Amino acid sequence: MSKPSSSPQKVTSRRAFLQGSGLLLGFTMLGAGIRPGFAAAEPVEGDVIAAFSPDAFIRVDSDGKITFILPNIEMGQGTHTGEATLIAEELEVGLDQVTVVDAPPNEKLYTTALLGGQATGGSTSMRATWEPLRKAGAAARTMLVSAAAAQWSVPVSECSAKLGVVTHQPTGRQLAYGALADAAGKQPVPSDVKLKDPKDFQLIGKSLRRVDTAGKVNGAVVYGIDVRVPDMKVATVAACPVIGGKLGAVDETAARAVPGVRDIVRLDNAVAVIGDHFWVAKKGLEALTITWDEGANAKLSSADIMNTLKAASKNKTPIMARQEGDVAGALKAAVKTVEASYELPFLAHAPMEPINCVVHVRADECEIWLGTQVPTQAQGWAAQVTGFPLDKVIVHNHLIGGGFGRRLVAEYVGQAAAIAKQVSYPVKVIWTREEDIQHDLYRPTYYDRLSAGLGADGLPTVWIDHVAGGSVLGNYIPGGWPQDKLDDDAVDGAAKPPYDLPVIQVDWVREDPPMPITWWRGVGPTHNVFVVESFMDELAHAAGKDPVEYRRALTKNQPRAAGVLELAAEKSGWGSPLPAGSGRGISLHNAFGSFMAAVLEISVSPAGEITLQRAVVAVDCGIAINPNTVEAQIEGGLIFGLSAALYSGITFSNGRVEQSNFHDYRILRINEAPKIEVYHVKSLESPGGIGETATVSAGPALANAIFAATGKRLRSLPIDRNQLKSDGADKTSVSMMPPLAAPLLAVLANGKERPETGVETEAETL
Amino acid sequence: MIALNVNGEDRSVDVPDDMPLLWVLRDVIGLTGTKFGCGIAQCGACTVQLDGQPVRSCVLPVASVGSRHVTTVEAIGTTQSGKKVQQAWLDLEVIQCGYCQSGQIMSASALLERNPDPSDSDIDAAMSGNICRCGTYARIRAAIKQAAKA
Amino acid sequence: MKRLVRTILAVVVVAAVAVAIFLFRPAPLPDVSVAAAKLPTGQALIDRGEYLTRAADCVACHTTSGGTPYAGGLAFKLPFGTVYSPNITADKQTGIGDWSDAEFVRALHQGIDKQGRNLYPAFSYAAYARMTTEDALAIKAYLFSLPPVHAEAPKNDLGFPFNQRYVLRFWNLLFVANGPLPQDEKQSAEWNRGAYLTEAMAHCGECHTPRNLLYGLDNGKKFAGAELQGWKAYNISSDKTTGIGSWSDEQLFDYLSKGHAEGRGAATGSMGEAVDYSLRHLTPEDIKAIVAYVKAVPPQVSSDKAIVEAQPPATLTTSIAYGPSPDSVAQGGLGLKLFQGACASCHAWNGEGLQTPYAALRGSRTVNDPDGTNLIQVILKGAHMTTPLGKQAMPAFASAYSDTEIAALGNYVLAHFGGKQSAITPADAAKARAQ
Ligand code: FES
Numbered sequence A: 001m002s003k004p005s006s007s008p009q010k011v012t013s014r015r016a017f018l019q020g021s022g023l024l025l026g027f028t029m030l031g032a033g034i035r036p037g038f039a040a041a042e043p044v045e046g047d048v049i050a051a052f053s054p055d056a057f058i059r060v061d062s063d064g065k066i067t068f069i070l071p072n073i074e075m076g077q078g079t080h081t082g083e084a085t086l087i088a089e090e091l092e093v094g095l096d097q098v099t100v101v102d103a104p105p106n107e108k109l110y111t112t113a114l115l116g117g118q119a120t121g122g123s124t125s126m127r128a129t130w131e132p133l134r135k136a137g138a139a140a141r142t143m144l145v146s147a148a149a150a151q152w153s154v155p156v157s158e159c160s161a162k163l164g165v166v167t168h169q170p171t172g173r174q175l176a177y178g179a180l181a182d183a184a185g186k187q188p189v190p191s192d193v194k195l196k197d198p199k200d201f202q203l204i205g206k207s208l209r210r211v212d213t214a215g216k217v218n219g220a221v222v223y224g225i226d227v228r229v230p231d232m233k234v235a236t237v238a239a240c241p242v243i244g245g246k247l248g249a250v251d252e253t254a255a256r257a258v259p260g261v262r263d264i265v266r267l268d269n270a271v272a273v274i275g276d277h278f279w280v281a282k283k284g285l286e287a288l289t290i291t292w293d294e295g296a297n298a299k300l301s302s303a304d305i306m307n308t309l310k311a312a313s314k315n316k317t318p319i320m321a322r323q324e325g326d327v328a329g330a331l332k333a334a335v336k337t338v339e340a341s342y343e344l345p346f347l348a349h350a351p352m353e354p355i356n357c358v359v360h361v362r363a364d365e366c367e368i369w370l371g372t373q374v375p376t377q378a379q380g381w382a383a384q385v386t387g388f389p390l391d392k393v394i395v396h397n398h399l400i401g402g403g404f405g406r407r408l409v410a411e412y413v414g415q416a417a418a419i420a421k422q423v424s425y426p427v428k429v430i431w432t433r434e435e436d437i438q439h440d441l442y443r444p445t446y447y448d449r450l451s452a453g454l455g456a457d458g459l460p461t462v463w464i465d466h467v468a469g470g471s472v473l474g475n476y477i478p479g480g481w482p483q484d485k486l487d488d489d490a491v492d493g494a495a496k497p498p499y500d501l502p503v504i505q506v507d508w509v510r511e512d513p514p515m516p517i518t519w520w521r522g523v524g525p526t527h528n529v530f531v532v533e534s535f536m537d538e539l540a541h542a543a544g545k546d547p548v549e550y551r552r553a554l555t556k557n558q559p560r561a562a563g564v565l566e567l568a569a570e571k572s573g574w575g576s577p578l579p580a581g582s583g584r585g586i587s588l589h590n591a592f593g594s595f596m597a598a599v600l601e602i603s604v605s606p607a608g609e610i611t612l613q614r615a616v617v618a619v620d621c622g623i624a625i626n627p628n629t630v631e632a633q634i635e636g637g638l639i640f641g642l643s644a645a646l647y648s649g650i651t652f653s654n655g656r657v658e659q660s661n662f663h664d665y666r667i668l669r670i671n672e673a674p675k676i677e678v679y680h681v682k683s684l685e686s687p688g689g690i691g692e693t694a695t696v697s698a699g700p701a702l703a704n705a706i707f708a709a710t711g712k713r714l715r716s717l718p719i720d721r722n723q724l725k726s727d728g729a730d731k732t733s734v735s736m737m738p739p740l741a742a743p744l745l746a747v748l749a750n751g752k753e754r755p756e757t758g759v760e761t762e763a764e765t766l
Numbered sequence B: 001m002i003a004l005n006v007n008g009e010d011r012s013v014d015v016p017d018d019m020p021l022l023w024v025l026r027d028v029i030g031l032t033g034t035k036f037g038c039g040i041a042q043c044g045a046c047t048v049q050l051d052g053q054p055v056r057s058c059v060l061p062v063a064s065v066g067s068r069h070v071t072t073v074e075a076i077g078t079t080q081s082g083k084k085v086q087q088a089w090l091d092l093e094v095i096q097c098g099y100c101q102s103g104q105i106m107s108a109s110a111l112l113e114r115n116p117d118p119s120d121s122d123i124d125a126a127m128s129g130n131i132c133r134c135g136t137y138a139r140i141r142a143a144i145k146q147a148a149k150a
Numbered sequence C: 001m002k003r004l005v006r007t008i009l010a011v012v013v014v015a016a017v018a019v020a021i022f023l024f025r026p027a028p029l030p031d032v033s034v035a036a037a038k039l040p041t042g043q044a045l046i047d048r049g050e051y052l053t054r055a056a057d058c059v060a061c062h063t064t065s066g067g068t069p070y071a072g073g074l075a076f077k078l079p080f081g082t083v084y085s086p087n088i089t090a091d092k093q094t095g096i097g098d099w100s101d102a103e104f105v106r107a108l109h110q111g112i113d114k115q116g117r118n119l120y121p122a123f124s125y126a127a128y129a130r131m132t133t134e135d136a137l138a139i140k141a142y143l144f145s146l147p148p149v150h151a152e153a154p155k156n157d158l159g160f161p162f163n164q165r166y167v168l169r170f171w172n173l174l175f176v177a178n179g180p181l182p183q184d185e186k187q188s189a190e191w192n193r194g195a196y197l198t199e200a201m202a203h204c205g206e207c208h209t210p211r212n213l214l215y216g217l218d219n220g221k222k223f224a225g226a227e228l229q230g231w232k233a234y235n236i237s238s239d240k241t242t243g244i245g246s247w248s249d250e251q252l253f254d255y256l257s258k259g260h261a262e263g264r265g266a267a268t269g270s271m272g273e274a275v276d277y278s279l280r281h282l283t284p285e286d287i288k289a290i291v292a293y294v295k296a297v298p299p300q301v302s303s304d305k306a307i308v309e310a311q312p313p314a315t316l317t318t319s320i321a322y323g324p325s326p327d328s329v330a331q332g333g334l335g336l337k338l339f340q341g342a343c344a345s346c347h348a349w350n351g352e353g354l355q356t357p358y359a360a361l362r363g364s365r366t367v368n369d370p371d372g373t374n375l376i377q378v379i380l381k382g383a384h385m386t387t388p389l390g391k392q393a394m395p396a397f398a399s400a401y402s403d404t405e406i407a408a409l410g411n412y413v414l415a416h417f418g419g420k421q422s423a424i425t426p427a428d429a430a431k432a433r434a435q
């Protein structure tokens, strides 16, 4: 039996990761990738052994047990159910007949083509597996049916499969898959299989019950943080509060005196206390007196970072992402020009399950238990830290209590391995929530400048988007991202908005912040679509047009975009009157291969407080493999995005993160959540991504709704509610103003103030 | 030694008085269904019931549990309301990552236990202390109502 | 005529010289040898010093949050500028490492530093003046037993004339007593011990007694309550309505020694610190003595509205721990919404405190003060307390919640837990933030 055959990896620094195939999150690569291990059947460590193992995904044992080994991990997004559905559809089994397990780390077999590595992220899972997993199911079914036909000595064409049983139609003879497993294993693997016509789908398109939830209602499932192995101790850790700082002196006296503290372990930039349980480890950590060597960032503040970014945006030569038409000429000819700039904050992921990892470093091998979006990267980190070859690093992947991009990086596995290396027993490292918030790898801050020229009809004759920010991809590439090369993620959502924009320029100035950064739910589009869709609304306003009407005029050649726009407008009752102080905002985009229009209805109190009333989302995600899951992802993704747009922003002062837990990194709660309605545009296109799509819609729909409700255009996130006060004098917490006065005051206030960064210029009539 | 009754079973644990019940359950007794999310009573992931009432176990010193019966998500299915809540959760596909759901289920079943027909504002009062990062709020609301009817 | 002028002139000159001598003559050092001789030596002295240092709560002022104890640097925003507490560790350059015993005693008794400069009365030497020389020396012995910390405190930021330290000599003349607190033979030994602890050590009056225009304590209104640094120090005189006259001895004892009392809520802000750093370390006898003394202070009726009615409001009594009564939901609004999310799971709708009695709000003056002064502060800044069952803490909500939200939450809490009509405004919250 061969050992895991991942390509050898070498981790050179915290920034460097995944060389070889490299984790190339290029959404533009859609369809260009390799097929994951189709027809390969070499068993690997942690594999499921069965009589019939036609490929990397399907195991049918003689006792009838059917197991699917799924290439993508489950973190709540419904991947396990979706991928199992694809296989089951073609294999002709019911979802309730199968067991699903996570794939072990194996780059060869379980690479996600769209990501170029074994990873789950970027809303790629269903897009990447749509064909390969159905083909795997069809091939296996073909082999099972052939085995049955051979046994009965009848033509294959007379046999058919259903619910795990092959039937010889003329005679009604039946054989279950289990009984055929041995024989099927001896059948040749078909080189080409015919997939079902979508009209014959039995499972795809049905809202099947999820496969991962039964054990989630009674505490039975095991997340990474729940793993318990014999003789395990628990550690908690404090890394230098200043980014990039190092550990100085540590006085252990008081910590050693805490009963149950076992060991105190020093790392280059952190110190960990190991105890019999988490509580004692935490108490021990609190009892340490630590001196930090704060290093170069000791004075760093958010304002410094933003100022540097703004200067770069203005002074650095950008890298062109897209340029079509005569930009300069069109600008000159414009009847009106509009300009605005937007600022987006650093964001923490804050998944409900704090960062954790169990590691046991033995004399010649290392075993890891955790939940990760990147199992091979986790393996690579542990190999690098322990010095063991990859095949001596055993990774057990578990369910994930929320990823959102945080678990697309496995740097903490390196830390956990470095701790475990110093002791003989297995250690479970758990970060406190404070550590989790303050030592996340953040979604970076952005500063974007947009301008457009409008024609006589008010529509944009030219569109210019200068994006400025760090290269997230650069944090994944050994040696960093090449300076002169476009990071597609940086302009994803900006380069190809779903509008008829004949003259367009989108460029990118790269300015990496001084801390490691990573993706956050919605990746490039969460940032860019906020900017594009806010600006589109500003253009509509400048043109004196209704925002939906304006977008309608710009999507004449964008049928899928137009489809969701119309549906959302209709279902939301767009244009119907709302009470004073209320407003509707729309956002439209085409991220992750799906099209989505969202209308958010809000009200803003005179004191500036926002109530989210109702969200109406129309989606065209191609074939919805599991419509209920699509809806759940849209609901959840929208809440996630609204929570961030309303409340979230990581800020730095003296090199330290100022937020620490949910009291100051605030999360939207159930009593703040809007009603959400989801409508599908029926489509036969291949499935688009859905896990992040609605997160992208949230921010711009909110900002546009705020404008509709108050006349105030907020161009930075999170929303500054102080700017939304319309009761002026700040006299009372409960306004005594008659409801009609609020919009009136808002209009007056708006008339008085020039927007801070938005500038409209009427061209002089020649 | 501290005596506890957890899920109907008497136990005694040798831990410091000030250790939060959460860690006694997870790290000493081995009931890992109760989750750690914040440690400061802001998220509700650690919710268990004491004599049927929901409490945040991350800030509850084990010594103050006393003779009250601790019920965790592992045993909530043995109560009437707990069972209904679990079923409604599955029927409406409330759960995403599931990490917050132990706490949600504990809060929701305690609510139904004292209020068999909760209104929206009752649900707000009982459930707003439970954060769900996956954003399953709409379904939680619907599932509580369904469980109430069941 | 000329003579008259000359006489007047002479009088003026003599007076001026006298004033100048008064203002600028180096203050003499006390003789501490007699007191020193009475003290134990070695560890016994240090132990006594540690107890007294706690009783005098030196750490509260001479430590920044998260800083090394006694290393100073804490800012005091006074009406006339900002002063910073000095480093009182035995560091020779930045602390008091080269101070003699006599210099230390002079500082405690007269508010004069090693160089002979007058110290600002943010340093409560007006109270410590009543301390015995022995106790002062014991405190020094303890401070000098700790490792020296090198830490320069920031420069004071005071405008003219407050930066003219000699002016303080007039102030001292008016407000600083001479010599240790005398025993009152008419009172019990317990009362006398309590008086000494309260006045010379715990310096309760420094916060709880209102100040006059000259910033001196107005002892005619002893313990009638005052406001400082954005917090209210409540009336702790024996007035039954506005003071602590209706508290039982046991409640007072618990509040002082544990930081909370059944039916009275928990100490937060500076009082929380006073309990955490100082009072909870005192012996039960000493706490009882303080209670005996404080209860004997004559009642002072203050205008403060932080009055806890004997009958709690219906919103509270009809709510259960895990759910508000319909009445209280009806009050609704933003404040209710915020309370549901971030507060209810600790404080409980019936105000009893869920996981810990330290979260109990019922009967607390803070939730009964229509001004909401301390309530807003504690919401913004949080609270913490070391208790027999570990550290109890409430997080600080300042950064994620808007002024409007803080004000709405404050108004809701006052209505629900105190039955008080209040009108805290976002501007009030903004002001409290700045303090
Ligand atoms: S872990 Fe207890 S409330 Fe968050």
Ligand code: FES
Residues within 6 Å of the ligand: A076, A352, A401, A402, B095, B096, B097, B098, B099, B100, B101, B131, B132, B133, B134, B135, B136
């Ligand atoms: S289901 Fe993931 S946090 Fe709630």
